[in-house]
Amino acid sequence: MEANKIQEMLQSQFGAAIQEVTQEGWVKLDRGHLLEIAQFVKKQNDLSMDMLHCITGVDLGGGTLECIYIFTSTTHKHWLTVKVDVKVEDPKLPTLSHIWPTANWHEREAFDLLGFMFTDHPNLKRILCHEDWVGYPLRKDYEFPKEFEGIKRDLVLEEDDVMPRTVKKG
Amino acid sequence: MEQKKVEEMLINMGPQHPSTHGVFRVLIESDGETVARTESHIGYLHRCFEKIAENMTYLQIHPYTDRLDYLAAMLMNFGYAVAIEKLLDIQVPERASYIRVIVAELQRVASHLVAVGTYGLDVGAITPFLYTFRDREKVLKFFERVCGQRLNYNYIRIGGVAYDMPQEMAADISDFVVYMRPKIKELNDLLTYNGIFIRRTANIGVIPPEMAVQYGCSGPVLRGSGVKRDLRRDTPYSIYNRFDFDIPVGKGEVGHVGDCWDRYIVRMREMEESLKIVEQAVKSLPAGDYIDAKAKKPLRPKGEVYHAVESARGELGFHVIANGKNVPYRLKVRSPSFSNICILDAISPGHLLADLVAIIGSLDIVMGEVDR
Numbered sequence: 001m002e003a004n005k006i007q008e009m010l011q012s013q014f015g016a017a018i019q020e021v022t023q024e025g026w027v028k029l030d031r032g033h034l035l036e037i038a039q040f041v042k043k044q045n046d047l048s049m050d051m052l053h054c055i056t057g058v059d060l061g062g063g064t065l066e067c068i069y070i071f072t073s074t075t076h077k078h079w080l081t082v083k084v085d086v087k088v089e090d091p092k093l094p095t096l097s098h099i100w101p102t103a104n105w106h107e108r109e110a111f112d113l114l115g116f117m118f119t120d121h122p123n124l125k126r127i128l129c130h131e132d133w134v135g136y137p138l139r140k141d142y143e144f145p146k147e148f149e150g151i152k153r154d155l156v157l158e159e160d161d162v163m164p165r166t167v168k169k170g
Numbered sequence: 171m172e173q174k175k176v177e178e179m180l181i182n183m184g185p186q187h188p189s190t191h192g193v194f195r196v197l198i199e200s201d202g203e204t205v206a207r208t209e210s211h212i213g214y215l216h217r218c219f220e221k222i223a224e225n226m227t228y229l230q231i232h233p234y235t236d237r238l239d240y241l242a243a244m245l246m247n248f249g250y251a252v253a254i255e256k257l258l259d260i261q262v263p264e265r266a267s268y269i270r271v272i273v274a275e276l277q278r279v280a281s282h283l284v285a286v287g288t289y290g291l292d293v294g295a296i297t298p299f300l301y302t303f304r305d306r307e308k309v310l311k312f313f314e315r316v317c318g319q320r321l322n323y324n325y326i327r328i329g330g331v332a333y334d335m336p337q338e339m340a341a342d343i344s345d346f347v348v349y350m351r352p353k354i355k356e357l358n359d360l361l362t363y364n365g366i367f368i369r370r371t372a373n374i375g376v377i378p379p380e381m382a383v384q385y386g387c388s389g390p391v392l393r394g395s396g397v398k399r400d401l402r403r404d405t406p407y408s409i410y411n412r413f414d415f416d417i418p419v420g421k422g423e424v425g426h427v428g429d430c431w432d433r434y435i436v437r438m439r440e441m442e443e444s445l446k447i448v449e450q451a452v453k454s455l456p457a458g459d460y461i462d463a464k465a466k467k468p469l470r471p472k473g474e475v476y477h478a479v480e481s482a483r484g485e486l487g488f489h490v491i492a493n494g495k496n497v498p499y500r501l502k503v504r505s506p507s508f509s510n511i512c513i514l515d516a517i518s519p520g521h522l523l524a525d526l527v528a529i530i531g532s533l534d535i536v537m538g539e540v541d542r
Contacts, residue, residue, distance in 0.1 A: 024473075024474065024475075050380075050383045050384070051383050051384075051386055052386055053386065053478070053485070053487060053504060054386075054487060054489070054502070054504035054509075056489055056502040056504075058491055058499070058500040059500075068489070070476055070487070070489070070504075074383050074397055074399050077399075077404045077405060079405075079476075081476060100384055100385075100386070101384050101385050101512075101516065102384065102385045102386030102509055102512060104512065105508065105509075105512040106386075106509075109508075113218070113220070126213075127212060127213060128212065128213040128216040128218075128541060128542070129213065129216065130213070137218050137221050138218075138220060138221060138224075138500075142221075
């Protein structure tokens with residue numbers, strides 16, 4: 001099914017819950033409807049999004065985090081991208097790990113690197129970073145640690161036009 | 171008869187263990203020789219590639235993609251290049267497209283040779299490992315001729331390839347295809363249909379097709395469970411729609427559909443299919459440019475793209491958010507091994523400890539890509 005057909009279908013089914021659709025084929029939702037819509041796209045025979053390809057996110061700045069879900073169907077071979085905005089102060093999202101078991105690890109990664117809080121997740125703890133890591137590395141306001149477990153780094157961060165790089169002091 | 175109660179023992183496997191294929195750690199609760207429960211721990215190789223990429227120009231990111239799946243670095247280059255080209259709407263020259271397909275499929279052969287060779291090693295067959303590495307060496311020699319590197323190539327670039335393929339190489343690659351086909355048969359005689367090997371792998375670690383899909387498995391793991399999904403066919407990218415090849419799937423020839431042997435045999439058959447593609451591509455290799463002129467200028471794309479390609483281990487996706495600067499705003503890698511290994515905790519209970527090694531080997535993970 002074409003991306004715009006999928007968008008139309010979701011809009012006719014859920015109406016105002018779909019906040020925005022874009023030309024590239026993305027659908028932006030309200031987080032309150034995420035669970036309901038996720039179950040719908042999986043069960044609905046014309047969509048049957050049986051594979052959750054990945055969960056990712058981005059810090060949009062201005063205190064907004066965006067969680068991005070990419071679904072695909074092994075029978076219809078089509079794709080769907082769903083985005084949900086949350087505020088940094090309240091980055092709660094419902095877990096999808098009971099619908100797609102693969103979401104378990106992908107949500108842990110999104111929590112680890114961006115700090116989304118997935119409610120009712122069976123095992124929400126850091127997966128890639130060390131368990132006692134401080135902060136969420138992929139947030140735009142993340143500060144590079146000057147020290148980790150007693151190991152000091154005497155480095156400063158300088159920005160130039162090409163790319164910011166770490167330069168040794170002195 | 172009275173049931174005896176056995177105290178469970180906690181065994182730690184890895185992170186430094188020869189059969190975890192890298193720094194992967196599994197905590198095993200064992201009931202005698204049987205696995206009761208496992209808990210996988212990853213992240214020992216984590217260097218936050220995604221954060222590094224936010225501080226790198228689009229071209230500087232390229233060498234980093236090599237280090238994701240270092241056994242199939244060409245395909246990692248390929249995935250990244252295709253995603254950025256989609257973002258910038260760059261048309262890749264014909265010759266470059268053919269060279270890309272040739273090196274990508276040769277890389278798939280090399281990667282699968284490591285996979286089946288080390289898998290034999292995992293279950294106790296040492297000789298096939300030496301044979302596969304001998305043949306892989308021949309592929310690496312081609313890569314050395316084409317770009318000077320043997321493992322991390324940085325060869326497939328945005329808009330084409332870094333260097334043109336030497337003219338006389340096409341004939342040598344054709345010779346290699348002729349050389350390689352009997353070697354696959356030899357490997358089949360040596361390992362695939364070996365009675366001991368079949369007994370170690372048949373009916374072990376069975377993944378039913380629905381489960382494989384639900385856990386987001388892809389590549390040979392998904393196809394081993396009998397699901398016919400290959401992005402080269404389903405959502406054709408580059409010029410894959412011009413070639414004639416089959417998609418092998420597991421059929422449960424020696425046991426249940428989706429067991430370790432099925433995943434193994436899919437890799438063996440995929441090598442033959444890759445050789446088929448290489449043969450066709452070499453025959454119709456056109457002359458012309460090897461990189462698009464537009465890609466040589468500084469790149470400042472704008473927009474957002476998600477593109478997935480079929481790597482040796484499954485579906486490799488790059489999600490790029492670009493805001494018109496010379497560095498990406500956000501770059502996410504969907505690595506196939508990450509999704510493939512998350513099924514381990516679900517399929518390992520009930521197997522013998524020795525079979526756990528066979529299961530991990532059949533999933534064929536590369537930790538560089540799992541941890542990113």
